[in-house]
Amino acid sequence: MNITGMVHININCSDYENSKAFYEMLGFEEYLKVPERNTEEVAAAVGMTTYRVKGALLRLKNADPPLVLDLLEWKEPSDESSPYLNLYQPGIARLALSSNNIYEDYDFLVESGVEVLSRPVTVTLGESTISRFFCFKDPDGIYLELVEIVRS
Structure with a gap:
């Protein structure tokens, strides 16, 4: 393997503007808007035929090495379910x-x-x-x- 570091962490949210304001309060800043739609090839790479999102890449000010969040509100498809109910559930917990x-x-x-x-x-x-x-x-x-x- 030739892994050299982390690129970003994806956080899905139910309300992009509300979540963006929260992460800005923590010290993140928007530096790149995510396109609402992308090619079929890009959709297939994330396991879908098509999608529509609202989002951006946010970076933590003055972080070294850089810390980047890919903050996305999924419009199509969408999922209303809650995130992890507890910290001991399998998966990335926090x-x-x-x-x-x-x-x-x-x-x-x-x-x-x-x-x-x-x-x-x-x-x-x-x-x-x-x-x-x-x-x-x-x-x-x-x-x-x-x-x-x-x-x-």
Whole structure:
């Protein structure tokens, strides 16, 4: 295999404008609109005969390496079902983002009305790494995690 890194993470949403505003609040910015429709060849590559979406690629400001979200609201076909009901369901469960001030970020999200699962908690990883984290949800209930790593 010749894999050299990650390109983007696709997040499907029920309301593009609402989700875009949420991810912008987290520090992402739109840098490329996704075409509403594409060729039959592109549709086939994602397992469909045709599709229609509203979306864009969003990048996290000042992230190194870059972190890109492919945020899509599917118009045709569409699916009204909920995302994962819990964090232990098989599949990609959550997106973990890094913070350099987890307590300030926690307060900001709570004050902004974001659903959080708990206050930041501390966990020791190995003998010398301490991690503080908490989980929260985006407007569609997709789980996200904010992590601050402190090396001792």
